[in-house]
Amino acid sequence: MTLLALSDVTAAYDRTPILRDVDLAVDEGEIVGVMGKNGVGKSTLMKTVIGLLEPESGTITYRGEDVTGLSADDRARRGIGYIPQGRDVFPKLTVEQNVRMGETINADSDEYLYESVYDYFPVLEERADQSAGTLSGGEQQMLAIARALVANPDLLLLDEPSEGIQPSIVDQISEDMQAINDELGTTILFVEQKETISGYLAV
Amino acid sequence: MANWLNLAFQFLDSFAFIVLAAAGLAIIFGIMGVINLAHGEFILVGAYATTLAVKAVGLPLPAAMLAGAVVTAGFGLVVERTIISGAGPNWVWERLEPRLSAALPDQAAAVLPSGPLIEPLYDRLADSMVATFGLSLIMVQGARIVFGNSIDQVATPFGEVAYGAFSYSAYRLVLAGVSVALLGLVYYVFTYTDYGMRARAVIQDDRTARALGVNTERTYAATFALGSGLAGLTGALFAPVISMQPTLGSQFLVEAFVAVVVGGASVVLGTALSAAGLGAIESVFSNQYGTFFGRIALLLTAILALRFLPGGITGYIERVRKRRRRES
Ligand SMILES: Nc1ncnc2c1ncn2[C@@H]1O[C@H](COP(=O)(O)OP(=O)(O)OP(=O)(O)O)[C@@H](O)[C@H]1O
Ligand SMILES: [Mg+2]
Numbered sequence: 001m002t003l004l005a006l007s008d009v010t011a012a013y014d015r016t017p018i019l020r021d022v023d024l025a026v027d028e029g030e031i032v033g034v035m036g037k038n039g040v041g042k043s044t045l046m047k048t049v050i051g052l053l054e055p056e057s058g059t060i061t062y063r064g065e066d067v068t069g070l071s072a073d074d075r076a077r078r079g080i081g082y083i084p085q086g087r088d089v090f091p092k093l094t095v096e097q098n099v100r101m102g103e104t105i106n107a108d109s110d111e112y113l114y115e116s117v118y119d120y121f122p123v124l125e126e127r128a129d130q131s132a133g134t135l136s137g138g139e140q141q142m143l144a145i146a147r148a149l150v151a152n153p154d155l156l157l158l159d160e161p162s163e164g165i166q167p168s169i170v171d172q173i174s175e176d177m178q179a180i181n182d183e184l185g186t187t188i189l190f191v192e193q194k195e196t197i198s199g200y201l202a203v
Numbered sequence: 204m205a206n207w208l209n210l211a212f213q214f215l216d217s218f219a220f221i222v223l224a225a226a227g228l229a230i231i232f233g234i235m236g237v238i239n240l241a242h243g244e245f246i247l248v249g250a251y252a253t254t255l256a257v258k259a260v261g262l263p264l265p266a267a268m269l270a271g272a273v274v275t276a277g278f279g280l281v282v283e284r285t286i287i288s289g290a291g292p293n294w295v296w297e298r299l300e301p302r303l304s305a306a307l308p309d310q311a312a313a314v315l316p317s318g319p320l321i322e323p324l325y326d327r328l329a330d331s332m333v334a335t336f337g338l339s340l341i342m343v344q345g346a347r348i349v350f351g352n353s354i355d356q357v358a359t360p361f362g363e364v365a366y367g368a369f370s371y372s373a374y375r376l377v378l379a380g381v382s383v384a385l386l387g388l389v390y391y392v393f394t395y396t397d398y399g400m401r402a403r404a405v406i407q408d409d410r411t412a413r414a415l416g417v418n419t420e421r422t423y424a425a426t427f428a429l430g431s432g433l434a435g436l437t438g439a440l441f442a443p444v445i446s447m448q449p450t451l452g453s454q455f456l457v458e459a460f461v462a463v464v465v466g467g468a469s470v471v472l473g474t475a476l477s478a479a480g481l482g483a484i485e486s487v488f489s490n491q492y493g494t495f496f497g498r499i500a501l502l503l504t505a506i507l508a509l510r511f512l513p514g515g516i517t518g519y520i521e522r523v524r525k526r527r528r529r530e531s
Contacts, residue, residue, distance in 0.1 A: 101400065
């Protein structure tokens with residue numbers, strides 16, 4: 001079944017179109033990667049899907065419903081977990097509070113996956129009371145994934161998870177994403193510049 | 204001995220006054236980036252609502268004070284939805300505009316604005332000052348038209364504490380206790396509740412908070428209502444001890460703004476530290492040279508703080524912490 005579909009989506013910042021007539025379909029349970037050089041509009045695509053950017057035209061369908069006119073928080077509450085480029089953890093909240101911030105995603109379920117999340121990323125449990133701004137880049141990436149995952153969303157949106165992170169951690173995160181897809185059945189849409197990560201996240 | 208006691212009481216007085224005057228303003232400024240120049244008039248709403256609840260409705264004073272705070276919180280919510288966020292007017296306009304442009308000739312319809320009428324005032328310091336200054340003028344005049352130049356005051360409860368040749372109103376001790384309790388409560392709310400955590404996340408990065416499912420509009424509305432409610436509580440608490448006239452809010456403004464400037468962005472720690480520091484300065488100078496010099500000392504401190512601690516006390520603490528972390 002198609003979980004997410006974009007049809008003829010055009011999106012722009014102040015009139016300069018970045019995405020032009022984009023069509024994309026993601027089936028339930030899939031891992032889909034979109035590759036592109038820097039500046040082509042990968043982040044723009046992710047922001048349009050989560051709803052931080054309103055498309056000029058076209059429709060976005062999620063679980064068969066047209067969500068084009070809905071705000072980002074509404075879409076998140078319908079079960080989309082977004083992991084922004086550059087992580088964007090809340091630096092002054094603790095690691096644990098950052099994870100709790102993900103609880104508002106997927107409002108239909110009040111079951112939270114703290115155990116699985118801390119199984120995938122044990123370092124986050126060790127650092128639970130530390131403020132998130134003191135984590136390393138790789139740890140912040142894990143935290144952003146944990147935050148998006150804790151409320152068991154149906155779809156994860158990952159914007160350049162490998163950016164600015166050591167190769168060994170990139171490998172580990174790729175494996176974790178594969179495991180999350182296998183074990184929790186989470187559908188994943190990610191964008192990347194390099195092929196490194198797509199080798200692991202084979203469709 | 205008596206003078207030391209005098210000084211101690213004076214300090215408690217100033218401390219309580221500054222905390223209570225500043226709390227609501229600090230929350231609204233710290234979290235929403237809105238400078239509420241009608242802050243004094245929110246205090247007025249609380250004071251009048253409390254007084255009228257006692258005099259006209261016949262509630263006992265504590266219940267009337269609670270009512271004063273609640274009424275002001277509700278009033279704040281209405282102000283947030285209409286003036287600060289513009290959600291109300293925009294909602295009306297969205298429905299009115301198609302009908303209006305259908306009814307008008309094409310040329311006239313073309314000049315109607317098609318989008319939202321009002322952009323939210325969040326994080327627009329100067330714009331929010333202009334809008335709330337206007338609101339403040341309307342409220343003072345409105346109160347004067349509706350209630351006249353003054354209303355009957357409620358009596359001060361609890362009587363006096365006597366020491367030697369001096370006496371001190373016991374109610375002022377209660378105010379000191381309440382101000383400490385209030386700081387504790389606000390600290391608890393912003394540290395341990397889900398609302399507080401989300402509010403702090405929204406200050407740090409409201410887009411990301413939204414993308415995680417936080418209804419940031421509701422967070423802002425709740426924050427404004429909370430800040431207004433605290434201003435209302437201040438008005439309620441001071442209703443028995445200040446004269447009830449439409450301009451009563453202005454006597455809180457100097458302390459409130461100086462405390463927020465000196466305290467910096469961190470609501471609880473900033474307000475507590477600046478109230479303690481400013482309270483000490485004000486009470487020592489008032490005690491030695493009279494109230495007038497107490498106020499002058501307060502303003503001088505604010506000027507010095509602006510010059511040497513541009514981020515306020517908490518901004519300074521944050522810088523020191525960062526430096527320590529880098530060195531370690
Ligand atoms: N907020 C913005 N306002 C105006 N233009 C923007 C904005 N954000 C991005 N752009 C422009 O849109 C284009 C696409 O940006 P986008 O961030 O989507 O690229 P990207 O593929 O994610 O790049 P990278 O790999 O560097 O992250 C770029 O030319 C960029 O300059
Ligand atoms: Mg990008």
